[in-house]
Amino acid sequence: MPPSLRFLLLLLVAGSGGATAAAFELEEATIDSIHRAFAAGELTSRGLVELYLRRIASLNPALHAVIELDPDGALAAADRADAAARSSSSALPPLHGIPVLLKDNIAAAGPLNATVGSLAMVGSRPAGDAGVVERLRSAGAVLLGTASLSEWCNFRGPGIPAGWSPRGGQGKNPYVPSATPCSSSSGSAIAAATNMAAVTIGTETDGSIMCPSSFNSVVGIKPTVGLTSRAGVIIISPRMDTVGPITRTVSDAVHVLEAIVGYDARDAEATRMASQYIPEGGYRQFLNIDGLRAKRLGILRKDFFWFPSGSVQQKVFSEHFNIMSKIGAVLVDNLEIPSMDVINDAVQSGERALMLAEFKLSLNYYLSELATSPVRSLSDIIDFNNKHRIEERMAEFGQDYLIQSEATNGIGPNEKHAIARLNKLCKRGIEKVMQDNKLDAIVAPGASAHSLLAIGGYPAITVPAGYASNGVPFAICFGGLKGSEPKLIEIAYSFEQATKVRKPPSLQHSII
Structure with missing residues (x-):
């Protein structure tokens, strides 16, 4: 168990530290309800962080939604948010004091590791924040820690259970523990579903926001590729990878989307192209209860x-x-x-061939930018796994995709043919x-x-x-x-408000 999670078990035993949070209803709390509680003096950001830390300590041993936490950093950031609220006469940033869990492939400056669930990456440190983390901090968010995932975003090899990694263990569906949590952003979805954080962030190549959101009864937004920066994120495919919010409501997801979109010089080509799609006035204006009308x-x-x-x-x-x-x-x-x-067959469509080549290029570039790291290439990671066969469960799962990716040599004729085929399938x-x-x-x-x-x-x-x-x-x-995010937001919000389907999991099986 990581030290930060051991700390939380002690915190759970010790009890709550904030009287201001005692009356606040944490379950199903939204960004808007939290901000109303802040404004009314019923809650502080520190008190909220403590509530989430205690909830994680209670639920995570059974659900394995969180890999690592930074309680000291989160509480310090919450104190700064509370001080800013007391001293500021101007409008506070849109995610002021809101706790966030990042998927474990998103780098943040500080003590948190971004390991994609792999033991090989423990001890790696980025030179700075990922692009989306910079934007989250600027919007006032408080980073709690990292959410679990399928190791290497489900791209280590076939047949590995969704939501499993050697660092995080096996993530569990909080509604039906025997059911799949689905795909690689599973920890983010489990944590959002069980109210371990107000906001979680996921990433998607092919299904990794959509599928866990579906199986864990939460809202997931998979943005247009390039709308959110992938700089400082361990990705598989620049063509397909995107970073997006996973929350309990459409409104919360839209608040977060609005905060994290935009141009980033470190992901210049994709974010410059997608910036044309960002509407003047942001995305919250499309939270229209009549948004389905005439669509x-x-x-x-x-x-x-x-x-x-x-x-x-x-x-x-x-x-x-x-x-x-x-x-x-x-x-x-x-x-x-x-x-x-053909589209659903990654080999026939050309998707697999392109992903194998892009993954090696993307990963090696990410590793080269780290301030410190025990591994500096995909080849190093393959070697690490071979030397740590028991911990990485190599006999059961192997690492076929990693080996196949290492055998590629950039974007050559085969990959260009795959790109042309994918473009044709889209058109x-x-x-x-x-x-x-x-x-x-x-x-x-x-x-x-x-x-x-x-x-x-x-x-x-x-x-x-x-x-x-x-x-x-x-x-x-x-x-x-x-x-088309503006239209999709109108449709999704209007549908959500008309049906109000979501209910929280019972969690009796999950509490220690």
């Missing part, structure tokens, strides 16, 4: 809505479609994306379907459209939609073309 939504029946007749999912989505129609949405049903069988697929049908968004269940949206760097918002007969959550996904 044209394309329902991708074939290959997506395959639920048996009479199943919970079939009934729930039918009800949701009726609600959206009554609100004023125009549903364009029975749409089909050409070549979905003849989602882009043509949306343009031909004049759609504002496509609609799919859960994360089923993850590859469709990943290969072109398109955005999506997942919102809780229901709970299966066994209690496992599922979501609805609204996706669109690049830069």
Whole structure:
């Protein structure tokens, strides 16, 4: 157990340290409700941090949502936020005093490791904050620590359980512990679902925000690639990777999105191109309760809505479609994306070949920029794993993708062919379907459209939609073309407010 988590167990035993937080209802607290409590003198940022630290200490031994914490740094930052609130007569920043957990592949200056769950990366230190961390701090956020994930963002090799890493252990779905927490941002979604932090940050290559958000009944925004900086983030693919919020409400996710978007010279090409999509006045203006009215939504029946007749999912989505129609949405049903069988096959589409080459390039560049690190290349990491076979469970899981990636030599003819194939699949697929049908968004269940949206760097918002007969959550996904976040926010927020599906997990099985 990392020292910071041992500290929290002692804190749990010692009890709460802040009387100002005693009456505050932590469960399902939102950014707005926290700020109202701050303004009313009912809560301080320090008191809030202490509440979250105690909750993490209580729940994390069972759920494995958090890898590492910086309690001293978080409490110091909270004290600064409280002092600023007392002395300032001007408006406070939008995330003032709000605790945040970062996925463990996002670097932050200070004592926290960013290890992607790998023991090989322990002791690495960045020269400074990741681009999104700089923006979070500027917006007033308080960094609590790092959330668990699938080791190497689920790109070490096939067959490794989702949410497992040697540093974090096996993340658990808080609704049904035997169910998958799904994909690599699992810790961020588990922590958000169980109120371990007001805000968590995830990253996605192909499904890693959408899928854990769906299975843990939280809201995930996968932004257009380049809208948020990847500088200081360990990624797999510059073409597909994006950083986004995972929270309990659409409103909170939009608050965070607005804070973290923008140009970053360290990720210049992608963020410069995507900056054109950032609306004047920000994203919160699109939290419109009537946002579904007159929106044209394309329902991708074939290959997506395959639920048996009479199943919970079939009934729930039918009800949701009726609600959206009554609100004023125009549903364009029975749409089909050409070549979905190819898009969903990473080898056929060319996605796998490109990811293998891009991962090596991206990782080696990230490692070269670190101030200190025990490893400096993908080759070093492969060697480390071979020397630490028991801790890394090499006999069970291997490291096939890492080895295949190491064998690549940059973006050559094979990778360029893959890029051309992916571009063609995008233009003849989602882009043509949306343009031909004049759609504002496509609609799919859960994360089923993850590859469709990943290969072109398109955005999506997942919102809780229901709970299966066994209690496992599922979501609805609204996706669109690049830069369509304003429309997707209107649609997602309006749907959320009309249905109000989300409920917190019971957690009796999770408390020590």
